[in-house]
Amino acid sequence: MDEAYRRAHKGWYPIELLALAGEVTSSNHETDSGPKYRGYAAAGIPVHVLIHRQDGKAYAFSDPVPGDGPATAHYATKVEVELGRPLPLPAPYPLLDTSVLLAD
Incomplete structure (x- = not known):
C-alpha cells in the first residue's frame, strides 16, 4: 500500500494487513x-x-478466538510481565523492551 x-x-x-495491534491504556x-x-x-x-x-504490566495476547462475535471473542494465549521487564512476543517479533515505559 502506498501514500495514494x-x-x-x-x-x-484492510484488516488482513494488520499483524499486530499495540495499545497503551488511557484513563x-x-x-x-x-x-x-x-x-x-x-x-x-x-x-x-x-x-x-x-496495573504496571505489559501483556502480549496471541492466537485469536473469534467466538460467536465481539462479545465472546478472546485470545487463547497470554504472556504477562511487570513493566520494566522484556515482554516475549510470538515469532517473528523480538522481545519488547518495556523499561522505556517506566516513569522516571
Missing part, C-alpha cells in the same frame, strides 16, 4: 482492556500488545 491508497481511503487499511482502562481487546480478537488480529499503566 492511504489518502484515498482516509487512513483505513479509561476498562475500555482498553475489555471491548478493544475483544474487538481485536474478533477481527482476527494475530497479536495484541497491551501496556496497562494502571
Whole structure:
C-alpha cells in the first residue's frame, strides 16, 4: 500500500494487513482492556500488545478466538510481565523492551 491508497481511503487499511495491534491504556482502562481487546480478537488480529499503566504490566495476547462475535471473542494465549521487564512476543517479533515505559 502506498501514500495514494492511504489518502484515498482516509487512513483505513484492510484488516488482513494488520499483524499486530499495540495499545497503551488511557484513563479509561476498562475500555482498553475489555471491548478493544475483544474487538481485536474478533477481527482476527494475530497479536495484541497491551501496556496497562494502571496495573504496571505489559501483556502480549496471541492466537485469536473469534467466538460467536465481539462479545465472546478472546485470545487463547497470554504472556504477562511487570513493566520494566522484556515482554516475549510470538515469532517473528523480538522481545519488547518495556523499561522505556517506566516513569522516571
